[in-house]
Amino acid sequence: EQWLCARVPGKEMPDFSAFQLEGCKVLEYARHKRKLRLGALKGNAFTLVLREISDRRDVETRLQAIRDGGVPNYFGAQRFGIGGSNLQGALRWAQSNAPVRDRNKRSFWLSAARSALFNQIVHQRLKKPDFNQVVDGDALQLAGRGSWFVATSEELPELQRRVDEKELMITASLPGSGEWGTQRAALAFEQDAIAQETVLQSLLLREKVEASRRAMLLYPQQLSWNWWDDVTVELRFWLPAGSFATSVVRELINTMGDYAHIAE
Secondary structure, eight states: OOOOOOOOTTSOOOOGGGOOBTTBOOOOOOOOSSOOOTTOSSEEEEEEEEOSOSOHHHHHHHHHHHHHHOEEOOOOGGGGOGGGHHHHHHHHHHHHOOOOOOHHHHHHHHHHHHHHHHHHHHHHHHTSTTTTSOOTTOEEEETTOSOEEEOOGGGHHHHHHHHHTTSEEEEEEEOOBSOOSOOHHHHHHHHHHTTTOHHHHHHHHHTTOBOEEEESEEOOEEEEEEEEETTEEEEEEEEETTOOHHHHHHHHHOOSSSSHHHHO
């Protein structure tokens, strides 16, 4: 279920009960004095059915691993547009230096650029055997909160305990203008991870997109599953706003043994 906003100023309330779209059903509608803004939600509950599973035991093992260890908090492919069109648009814009007056295109392209850099940083960190080990200068976030603080070498043992208990989350940079949030060893690692992506970084600096942080790992809440038969499983879970269910499903069907392709 999800609320949507239809802008009909100065008009009679449409009869949404007559709305027809295969696979969709209007459950409730009402007029509101304010429009529903982008991101104005705490999260989404998902019910997904995966079919034609070739190895039930493998998927069962992966589900248990996701429940215990989470998944990479990647931005899903939809962030980058059909066939990566948003990211391609960002690259063309960066290289041409021409003004983009369409506000939607600007927003989509800048988001795609920053998301791609975030994915690359996470991808590089996940290559490390101890990727969830707190290092000096890491920016840590209280679970479910937006603010962060910087880890110091003296605090590492206690901070690691809190990370292991999922009270704290290691974050990765959403690069842009201003300070990234990490310091010392952690900052050097992030800068090195995207050192080759000079075009996208220059675009974000030029357009004054403020740097931010995002949790490196995503822990699906209320995760449960039910096997209808040996090749069909129903998944249920809840994700906070800004997270991608496709990133959860990807870890169930990824047969590559790594995290490379989403970063690309």
